[in-house]
Amino acid sequence: MTADDLDLDLDLGDLRAAFAADDVLRLILAGSADFNNEVAVRELLAAVDERIRRLRAREVVVDLRALDFMNSSCFKQLISWILAARQHPEEQRYRIRLRVDPSRYWQKRSLTAISFFGDGIVIVDAG
């Protein structure tokens, strides 16, 4: 594994993403995830899933604190990723730790739905 292998950055104007591997794997999202970048979000999450499994990591941190807003279509992509991750074989299964900012209304409210779909693989950090 090299640092280049993990360079999965994205700058779509309104939406920015950075994927990094320090002591843990981290996906940081910032800006606004909406109608304009739903396909990009789907492809990004699929690529992140592939990297995590290739690295045989047991956990990924998804930092949403700087994400102003996520529309329902992109939220669906996040749920799709979680549901797919639940189906991986045991040796490829990993936890998804969502780092959220509860002062952002959409993040606070959407946690209810996330916990419904997470089934033990999703941990929400509201710190």
Place this chain on the structure above:
Amino acid sequence: MNTSFDMTFAPSAQIVSVVRRFVLSLYERLLGRDELSAQLALATHELLENAVKYNIDDTTFLRVSLLRNSDEAPRFLMTIRTRNRASPSHITTATEIVGRFREAADPALLYQQMILASIASTDGSGLGLARIRAETEMNVDIKVDGDLIEFIAEIERNLGGRS
């Protein structure tokens, strides 16, 4: 406190987030950092995305208003309306979805069910409308006149202490 604004614009996905941020800033200024401001911004975004996505001509209309609803109590009616022309199939789908909201005892559960159902579909899932109902508690209604479709998201709140 009474305030409203109208916008008419050519459908543009890029404008939706700009309008959401404006609504959030405007109502945070009027109401303080109240959850209601964030709810209005969320509902405006989801309704406007639908209006842009399913529009079949070059005009999308938006109205956001905060109007005092009673002389006796500080109750205010917050309303978001979008209006656009849409295809018959979209109007049929949207009408069915709003009908499901009216019958749903638990909007949050309906939203979760719709998320699961939508994962297998590509469009017309109504997730944005379900999210408004589940995450803001606003009532969502629809009016149809020929190929004109109007969505109305509404909530009444006591804004005591503000005038």
